[in-house]
Amino acid sequence: MRESMLVLILGMGLVTFLPRFIPMAFLSRWIFPEKLKVGLNYFPVAILSAIVFPTFFTDGSQVEIQSQYLLAALPVFFFAWRVKSLWGSVLLGMAVYWLLGFIL
Amino acid sequence: MEIPPLPPLLKSVRLETEGGWGDYVVALVKSMNKNGFKDGVKGALPIVLGYLPVGITFGILARKAGLTSFEVGLMSLLVYAGASQFLAIEMISKGIPNFSIILATFFINLRHILMSSNFSVYLQNVRIPTLGLLSAQMTDESYAVAISKLPWMKNRPHYLLGLQIISQLAWVGGSVVGALFSSLATGTGWGLPFALPALFICLLVLQIKNAHHFWVMVIAGISSVFFKWALTGNWYILLTALFASGMGMMLERVWRKNS
Numbered sequence: 001m002r003e004s005m006l007v008l009i010l011g012m013g014l015v016t017f018l019p020r021f022i023p024m025a026f027l028s029r030w031i032f033p034e035k036l037k038v039g040l041n042y043f044p045v046a047i048l049s050a051i052v053f054p055t056f057f058t059d060g061s062q063v064e065i066q067s068q069y070l071l072a073a074l075p076v077f078f079f080a081w082r083v084k085s086l087w088g089s090v091l092l093g094m095a096v097y098w099l100l101g102f103i104l
Numbered sequence: 105m106e107i108p109p110l111p112p113l114l115k116s117v118r119l120e121t122e123g124g125w126g127d128y129v130v131a132l133v134k135s136m137n138k139n140g141f142k143d144g145v146k147g148a149l150p151i152v153l154g155y156l157p158v159g160i161t162f163g164i165l166a167r168k169a170g171l172t173s174f175e176v177g178l179m180s181l182l183v184y185a186g187a188s189q190f191l192a193i194e195m196i197s198k199g200i201p202n203f204s205i206i207l208a209t210f211f212i213n214l215r216h217i218l219m220s221s222n223f224s225v226y227l228q229n230v231r232i233p234t235l236g237l238l239s240a241q242m243t244d245e246s247y248a249v250a251i252s253k254l255p256w257m258k259n260r261p262h263y264l265l266g267l268q269i270i271s272q273l274a275w276v277g278g279s280v281v282g283a284l285f286s287s288l289a290t291g292t293g294w295g296l297p298f299a300l301p302a303l304f305i306c307l308l309v310l311q312i313k314n315a316h317h318f319w320v321m322v323i324a325g326i327s328s329v330f331f332k333w334a335l336t337g338n339w340y341i342l343l344t345a346l347f348a349s350g351m352g353m354m355l356e357r358v359w360r361k362n363s
Contacts, residue, residue: 005175008202012192013182015210021239023221025232035353037218042320042352043211043345044187048308049324050344051194054332055301063333069301076302080309087157093302094295101295 068104072097140257144266147253151245151267152274159275162189163282165300169193173283180279184241184272187307188212194300200338208342219247226258234261241268316352316359324348 056070057063076093079085159180166176171193183189188209195205220239227235238261246268250257257263312318324344331340331347 001172001175001178004202005171008192008196008205009175009179009182011202011206012179012185012188012209015206016183016185016188016213016216017240019210019214019216020220020242021236023217024224024227024239024242025235027221027224038356039349039353040211040214042317042349043214045308045311045317045320046324046348046352047191047208047212047341047345048187048304048311049321049348050328050331050341051191052301052304052308053325053328054340057329058332061333061336063329069298072295072298073301073305076305077309080306081312084306084310086154086303086306086310087161089306090161090299090302093298093305096295097298097302098295 068097068100071100071104140260140263141266144263144268145270147249147263148246148267148270148274151249151271154245155271155274156278158186159278160282161299161303162186162193163279163284164286165190165303166193166279167283167286168296169197171196171283173280176283177276177280180276181272183209184243184275185209185213186243186275190300190303190307194304195338195341198338200341204338204342208345211345216242219244222251223247226254227261227264229259230261234265238264238268241272243268243271246271316356319355320348320352323351 052073056066056073059066072093075096076089079092080089083089162180163173163176166179166189167173171179179189179192183192191208191212192205195208219242223238223242227238230238246264249267250264253263308321312321324347327347328340328344331343335343
Protein backbone atom coordinates (compact mmCIF):
# COMPACT_ATOMS: atom_id res chain seq x y z
CA MET A 1 0.00 0.00 0.00
CA ARG A 2 1.24 3.45 -0.94
CA GLU A 3 2.51 5.49 1.95
CA SER A 4 0.80 8.73 0.95
CA MET A 5 -2.55 6.94 0.64
CA LEU A 6 -2.08 5.43 4.10
CA VAL A 7 -1.31 8.88 5.49
CA LEU A 8 -4.39 10.29 3.78
CA ILE A 9 -6.70 7.56 5.09
CA LEU A 10 -5.32 7.75 8.64
CA GLY A 11 -5.51 11.56 8.57
CA MET A 12 -9.08 11.54 7.33
CA GLY A 13 -9.89 8.82 9.86
CA LEU A 14 -8.52 10.90 12.71
CA VAL A 15 -10.33 14.12 11.77
CA THR A 16 -13.63 12.29 11.35
CA PHE A 17 -13.19 10.30 14.59
CA LEU A 18 -12.35 13.14 16.97
CA PRO A 19 -15.50 15.28 16.41
CA ARG A 20 -17.57 12.13 16.84
CA PHE A 21 -15.75 10.85 19.93
CA ILE A 22 -14.71 13.80 22.10
CA PRO A 23 -18.18 15.23 22.87
CA MET A 24 -19.69 11.79 23.50
CA ALA A 25 -16.88 10.76 25.80
CA PHE A 26 -16.07 13.90 27.73
CA LEU A 27 -19.02 16.27 27.67
CA SER A 28 -22.47 15.79 28.97
CA ARG A 29 -23.59 19.10 27.63
CA TRP A 30 -21.64 21.57 25.55
CA ILE A 31 -22.54 25.05 24.41
CA PHE A 32 -21.41 25.21 20.83
CA PRO A 33 -20.28 28.69 19.66
CA GLU A 34 -23.27 30.04 17.74
CA LYS A 35 -21.17 31.73 15.04
CA LEU A 36 -19.24 28.56 14.26
CA LYS A 37 -22.49 26.60 14.15
CA VAL A 38 -23.86 29.00 11.53
CA GLY A 39 -20.69 28.80 9.45
CA LEU A 40 -20.55 25.01 9.58
CA ASN A 41 -24.16 24.90 8.55
CA TYR A 42 -23.15 26.47 5.22
CA PHE A 43 -19.84 24.68 4.69
CA PRO A 44 -21.17 21.51 2.96
CA VAL A 45 -23.29 23.58 0.55
CA ALA A 46 -20.31 25.80 -0.22
CA ILE A 47 -17.75 23.07 -0.84
CA LEU A 48 -20.14 20.93 -2.89
CA SER A 49 -21.00 23.97 -5.02
CA ALA A 50 -17.29 24.59 -5.53
CA ILE A 51 -16.94 21.03 -6.83
CA VAL A 52 -20.10 21.05 -8.96
CA PHE A 53 -20.30 24.39 -10.75
CA PRO A 54 -16.83 24.72 -12.30
CA THR A 55 -17.56 21.39 -14.05
CA PHE A 56 -20.20 23.16 -16.16
CA PHE A 57 -18.53 26.49 -16.78
CA THR A 58 -14.77 25.92 -17.00
CA ASP A 59 -12.31 23.96 -19.08
CA GLY A 60 -8.99 23.97 -17.28
CA SER A 61 -8.64 27.60 -16.24
CA GLN A 62 -10.67 28.88 -19.23
CA VAL A 63 -14.25 29.99 -18.67
CA GLU A 64 -16.24 28.01 -21.21
CA ILE A 65 -19.71 26.46 -21.07
CA GLN A 66 -19.61 22.65 -21.12
CA SER A 67 -22.95 22.02 -22.79
CA GLN A 68 -23.05 18.23 -22.38
CA TYR A 69 -22.36 18.50 -18.64
CA LEU A 70 -24.69 21.45 -18.16
CA LEU A 71 -27.62 19.90 -20.05
CA ALA A 72 -27.23 16.59 -18.21
CA ALA A 73 -27.08 18.46 -14.91
CA LEU A 74 -30.45 20.22 -15.24
CA PRO A 75 -32.68 17.09 -15.01
CA VAL A 76 -30.46 15.73 -12.21
CA PHE A 77 -30.98 18.93 -10.16
CA PHE A 78 -34.73 18.60 -10.61
CA PHE A 79 -34.77 14.85 -9.90
CA ALA A 80 -32.59 15.17 -6.81
CA TRP A 81 -34.79 17.99 -5.50
CA ARG A 82 -38.05 16.05 -5.95
CA VAL A 83 -37.01 12.43 -5.34
CA LYS A 84 -33.94 12.86 -3.08
CA SER A 85 -32.34 9.63 -4.28
CA LEU A 86 -28.56 9.43 -4.68
CA TRP A 87 -28.62 6.20 -6.64
CA GLY A 88 -31.43 7.41 -8.91
CA SER A 89 -29.64 10.71 -9.55
CA VAL A 90 -26.47 8.94 -10.61
CA LEU A 91 -28.31 6.60 -12.99
CA LEU A 92 -30.39 9.42 -14.48
CA GLY A 93 -27.36 11.65 -14.89
CA MET A 94 -25.36 8.92 -16.59
CA ALA A 95 -28.24 8.05 -18.93
CA VAL A 96 -28.90 11.67 -19.96
CA TYR A 97 -25.18 12.38 -20.41
CA TRP A 98 -24.78 9.23 -22.51
CA LEU A 99 -27.79 10.08 -24.71
CA LEU A 100 -26.60 13.67 -25.16
CA GLY A 101 -23.36 12.25 -26.51
CA PHE A 102 -25.24 11.14 -29.63
CA ILE A 103 -26.90 14.51 -30.20
CA LEU A 104 -24.16 17.01 -29.41
CA MET B 105 -32.22 -13.34 31.92
CA GLU B 106 -28.81 -13.03 33.52
CA ILE B 107 -25.69 -13.77 31.51
CA PRO B 108 -24.22 -16.97 33.08
CA PRO B 109 -20.55 -16.92 34.01
CA LEU B 110 -18.24 -18.17 31.28
CA PRO B 111 -18.03 -21.96 31.32
CA PRO B 112 -14.55 -23.27 32.10
CA LEU B 113 -13.80 -24.19 28.52
CA LEU B 114 -10.47 -25.87 29.14
CA LYS B 115 -11.87 -28.07 31.93
CA SER B 116 -15.12 -28.95 30.19
CA VAL B 117 -15.10 -31.25 27.20
CA ARG B 118 -18.86 -31.61 27.00
CA LEU B 119 -19.72 -28.29 25.38
CA GLU B 120 -23.29 -29.19 24.48
CA THR B 121 -24.37 -29.96 28.03
CA GLU B 122 -25.89 -27.52 30.46
CA GLY B 123 -23.68 -24.57 31.19
CA GLY B 124 -21.66 -25.11 27.99
CA TRP B 125 -20.84 -22.58 25.33
CA GLY B 126 -24.10 -23.26 23.48
CA ASP B 127 -26.14 -22.13 26.46
CA TYR B 128 -23.85 -19.18 27.00
CA VAL B 129 -24.31 -17.92 23.45
CA VAL B 130 -28.08 -18.37 23.66
CA ALA B 131 -28.17 -16.44 26.93
CA LEU B 132 -25.91 -13.74 25.54
CA VAL B 133 -28.08 -13.28 22.45
CA LYS B 134 -31.20 -13.20 24.60
CA SER B 135 -29.70 -10.57 26.89
CA MET B 136 -28.71 -8.55 23.83
CA ASN B 137 -32.25 -8.77 22.55
CA LYS B 138 -33.49 -7.50 25.87
CA ASN B 139 -31.19 -4.52 25.60
CA GLY B 140 -32.30 -3.82 22.09
CA PHE B 141 -29.48 -5.20 19.92
CA LYS B 142 -32.00 -6.94 17.69
CA ASP B 143 -34.14 -3.80 17.52
CA GLY B 144 -31.04 -1.93 16.46
CA VAL B 145 -30.38 -4.43 13.68
CA LYS B 146 -33.98 -4.04 12.51
CA GLY B 147 -33.69 -0.26 12.64
CA ALA B 148 -30.62 -0.46 10.43
CA LEU B 149 -32.44 -2.04 7.48
CA PRO B 150 -33.54 1.21 5.80
CA ILE B 151 -30.00 2.55 6.29
CA VAL B 152 -28.57 -0.61 4.70
CA LEU B 153 -30.80 -0.14 1.67
CA GLY B 154 -29.45 3.38 1.34
CA TYR B 155 -25.78 2.59 2.02
CA LEU B 156 -25.31 -0.50 -0.16
CA PRO B 157 -25.83 1.11 -3.59
CA VAL B 158 -23.96 4.27 -2.62
CA GLY B 159 -21.14 2.16 -1.19
CA ILE B 160 -20.97 0.19 -4.44
CA THR B 161 -20.85 3.47 -6.37
CA PHE B 162 -18.05 4.69 -4.12
CA GLY B 163 -16.07 1.49 -4.69
CA ILE B 164 -16.36 1.76 -8.46
CA LEU B 165 -15.44 5.45 -8.62
CA ALA B 166 -12.59 5.11 -6.11
CA ARG B 167 -10.99 2.38 -8.23
CA LYS B 168 -11.34 4.67 -11.25
CA ALA B 169 -9.54 7.37 -9.26
CA GLY B 170 -6.65 4.96 -8.73
CA LEU B 171 -7.24 3.46 -5.28
CA THR B 172 -6.71 -0.27 -4.77
CA SER B 173 -9.58 -2.42 -3.48
CA PHE B 174 -7.78 -2.70 -0.13
CA GLU B 175 -7.45 1.09 0.13
CA VAL B 176 -11.14 1.44 -0.69
CA GLY B 177 -12.09 -0.98 2.10
CA LEU B 178 -9.71 0.63 4.59
CA MET B 179 -11.04 4.12 3.83
CA SER B 180 -14.65 3.02 4.27
CA LEU B 181 -13.73 1.30 7.53
CA LEU B 182 -11.64 4.07 9.11
CA VAL B 183 -13.14 7.24 7.64
CA TYR B 184 -16.76 6.13 7.22
CA ALA B 185 -18.11 9.45 5.94
CA GLY B 186 -19.84 9.28 2.59
CA ALA B 187 -19.63 12.81 1.25
CA SER B 188 -16.03 13.27 2.44
CA GLN B 189 -14.94 10.02 0.81
CA PHE B 190 -16.42 10.98 -2.56
CA LEU B 191 -14.88 14.42 -2.21
CA ALA B 192 -11.53 12.83 -1.35
CA ILE B 193 -11.39 10.65 -4.46
CA GLU B 194 -12.40 13.63 -6.62
CA MET B 195 -9.61 15.67 -5.05
CA ILE B 196 -7.12 12.78 -5.36
CA SER B 197 -7.80 12.50 -9.09
CA LYS B 198 -7.28 16.28 -9.39
CA GLY B 199 -3.87 15.87 -7.72
CA ILE B 200 -4.81 17.95 -4.68
CA PRO B 201 -2.36 17.42 -1.76
CA ASN B 202 -3.34 15.28 1.23
CA PHE B 203 -3.33 18.19 3.63
CA SER B 204 -6.12 20.03 1.75
CA ILE B 205 -8.19 16.85 1.54
CA ILE B 206 -7.84 16.20 5.27
CA LEU B 207 -8.69 19.84 6.05
CA ALA B 208 -11.83 19.70 3.90
CA THR B 209 -12.82 16.40 5.55
CA PHE B 210 -12.36 17.97 8.96
CA PHE B 211 -14.66 20.93 8.20
CA ILE B 212 -17.33 18.78 6.58
CA ASN B 213 -17.51 16.44 9.57
CA LEU B 214 -17.28 19.02 12.36
CA ARG B 215 -21.08 18.93 12.42
CA HIS B 216 -20.82 15.54 14.14
CA ILE B 217 -19.83 17.45 17.29
CA LEU B 218 -23.46 18.51 17.64
CA MET B 219 -24.85 14.99 17.23
CA SER B 220 -22.20 13.47 19.46
CA SER B 221 -22.88 15.93 22.28
CA ASN B 222 -26.59 15.21 21.93
CA PHE B 223 -25.93 11.47 22.35
CA SER B 224 -23.56 11.99 25.28
CA VAL B 225 -26.44 13.01 27.53
CA TYR B 226 -28.00 9.59 27.05
CA LEU B 227 -24.88 7.46 27.26
CA GLN B 228 -23.34 8.64 30.52
CA ASN B 229 -23.04 5.17 32.08
CA VAL B 230 -21.36 3.63 29.05
CA ARG B 231 -17.65 2.83 29.32
CA ILE B 232 -15.09 4.72 27.21
CA PRO B 233 -14.03 1.80 24.93
CA THR B 234 -17.67 1.15 24.04
CA LEU B 235 -18.18 4.87 23.48
CA GLY B 236 -15.18 4.78 21.15
CA LEU B 237 -16.87 2.20 18.97
CA LEU B 238 -20.28 3.90 19.20
CA SER B 239 -18.89 7.28 18.22
CA ALA B 240 -16.64 5.98 15.43
CA GLN B 241 -19.71 4.46 13.78
CA MET B 242 -22.01 7.43 14.21
CA THR B 243 -23.38 8.90 10.99
CA ASP B 244 -26.12 11.38 10.07
CA GLU B 245 -28.38 8.45 9.26
CA SER B 246 -27.76 6.38 12.40
CA TYR B 247 -28.20 9.55 14.47
CA ALA B 248 -31.51 10.30 12.76
CA VAL B 249 -32.82 6.79 13.40
CA ALA B 250 -31.54 6.67 16.99
CA ILE B 251 -32.91 10.06 18.13
CA SER B 252 -36.40 8.82 17.31
CA LYS B 253 -35.77 6.30 20.14
CA LEU B 254 -33.91 8.65 22.48
CA PRO B 255 -35.71 8.36 25.83
CA TRP B 256 -35.88 4.58 25.49
CA MET B 257 -32.34 4.34 24.18
CA LYS B 258 -30.91 5.88 27.36
CA ASN B 259 -27.94 3.78 28.53
CA ARG B 260 -28.81 0.99 26.11
CA PRO B 261 -25.66 0.86 24.00
CA HIS B 262 -26.70 -2.50 22.56
CA TYR B 263 -29.39 -0.85 20.47
CA LEU B 264 -26.93 1.65 19.01
CA LEU B 265 -24.34 -1.10 18.52
CA GLY B 266 -26.75 -3.23 16.51
CA LEU B 267 -27.94 -0.27 14.48
CA GLN B 268 -24.47 1.05 13.68
CA ILE B 269 -22.52 -2.19 13.20
CA ILE B 270 -24.99 -3.37 10.57
CA SER B 271 -24.99 0.06 8.90
CA GLN B 272 -21.22 0.21 8.68
CA LEU B 273 -21.06 -3.39 7.42
CA ALA B 274 -23.32 -2.31 4.56
CA TRP B 275 -21.10 0.67 3.76
CA VAL B 276 -17.77 -1.22 3.92
CA GLY B 277 -19.21 -4.30 2.21
CA GLY B 278 -20.82 -2.23 -0.53
CA SER B 279 -17.67 -0.28 -1.28
CA VAL B 280 -15.49 -3.42 -1.38
CA VAL B 281 -17.97 -5.15 -3.69
CA GLY B 282 -18.02 -2.07 -5.92
CA ALA B 283 -14.21 -1.95 -5.95
CA LEU B 284 -13.85 -5.65 -6.78
CA PHE B 285 -16.36 -5.50 -9.63
CA SER B 286 -15.37 -2.06 -10.90
CA SER B 287 -13.74 -3.61 -13.98
CA LEU B 288 -17.25 -4.33 -15.24
CA ALA B 289 -17.81 -0.58 -15.54
CA THR B 290 -14.82 0.71 -17.47
CA GLY B 291 -14.03 3.34 -20.05
CA THR B 292 -16.10 6.39 -20.80
CA GLY B 293 -19.16 4.60 -22.16
CA TRP B 294 -22.61 4.56 -20.61
CA GLY B 295 -22.31 8.08 -19.28
CA LEU B 296 -19.73 7.08 -16.68
CA PRO B 297 -17.92 10.48 -16.75
CA PHE B 298 -21.13 11.99 -15.37
CA ALA B 299 -21.52 9.55 -12.46
CA LEU B 300 -19.53 11.64 -9.98
CA PRO B 301 -20.95 15.05 -11.07
CA ALA B 302 -24.49 13.62 -10.77
CA LEU B 303 -23.70 12.29 -7.31
CA PHE B 304 -22.33 15.66 -6.18
CA ILE B 305 -25.37 17.45 -7.59
CA CYS B 306 -27.63 15.22 -5.52
CA LEU B 307 -25.47 15.61 -2.38
CA LEU B 308 -25.62 19.37 -2.94
CA VAL B 309 -29.39 19.45 -3.43
CA LEU B 310 -29.89 17.36 -0.28
CA GLN B 311 -28.00 20.06 1.66
CA ILE B 312 -30.31 22.86 0.45
CA LYS B 313 -32.78 23.00 3.32
CA ASN B 314 -33.88 26.63 3.08
CA ALA B 315 -33.53 29.82 1.05
CA HIS B 316 -30.31 30.76 2.88
CA HIS B 317 -28.63 27.57 1.70
CA PHE B 318 -29.82 28.31 -1.83
CA TRP B 319 -28.20 31.76 -1.86
CA VAL B 320 -24.97 30.40 -0.44
CA MET B 321 -25.00 27.90 -3.30
CA VAL B 322 -25.40 30.75 -5.82
CA ILE B 323 -22.55 32.71 -4.21
CA ALA B 324 -20.33 29.62 -4.11
CA GLY B 325 -21.20 28.71 -7.70
CA ILE B 326 -20.23 32.10 -9.09
CA SER B 327 -17.16 32.57 -6.90
CA SER B 328 -15.85 29.05 -7.63
CA VAL B 329 -15.84 29.74 -11.39
CA PHE B 330 -14.13 33.07 -10.74
CA PHE B 331 -11.52 31.58 -8.39
CA LYS B 332 -10.79 28.73 -10.76
CA TRP B 333 -10.25 31.22 -13.58
CA ALA B 334 -8.16 33.57 -11.45
CA LEU B 335 -5.98 31.10 -9.54
CA THR B 336 -3.69 28.29 -10.57
CA GLY B 337 -3.97 24.82 -9.09
CA ASN B 338 -6.96 23.65 -7.11
CA TRP B 339 -7.08 26.19 -4.33
CA TYR B 340 -10.44 27.38 -5.64
CA ILE B 341 -12.27 24.55 -3.85
CA LEU B 342 -11.17 25.32 -0.29
CA LEU B 343 -11.12 29.05 -0.94
CA THR B 344 -14.69 29.03 -2.29
CA ALA B 345 -15.86 26.85 0.59
CA LEU B 346 -14.42 29.21 3.21
CA PHE B 347 -15.49 32.37 1.34
CA ALA B 348 -19.07 31.25 0.68
CA SER B 349 -19.70 29.85 4.17
CA GLY B 350 -18.24 33.08 5.55
CA MET B 351 -20.64 35.04 3.35
CA GLY B 352 -23.42 32.81 4.68
CA MET B 353 -22.49 33.78 8.24
CA MET B 354 -22.58 37.48 7.32
CA LEU B 355 -25.86 37.21 5.44
CA GLU B 356 -27.39 35.28 8.33
CA ARG B 357 -26.88 38.38 10.49
CA VAL B 358 -28.61 40.59 7.89
CA TRP B 359 -31.47 38.11 7.46
CA ARG B 360 -31.99 37.89 11.21
CA LYS B 361 -32.18 41.67 11.57
CA ASN B 362 -34.78 41.90 8.80
CA SER B 363 -36.97 39.11 10.08
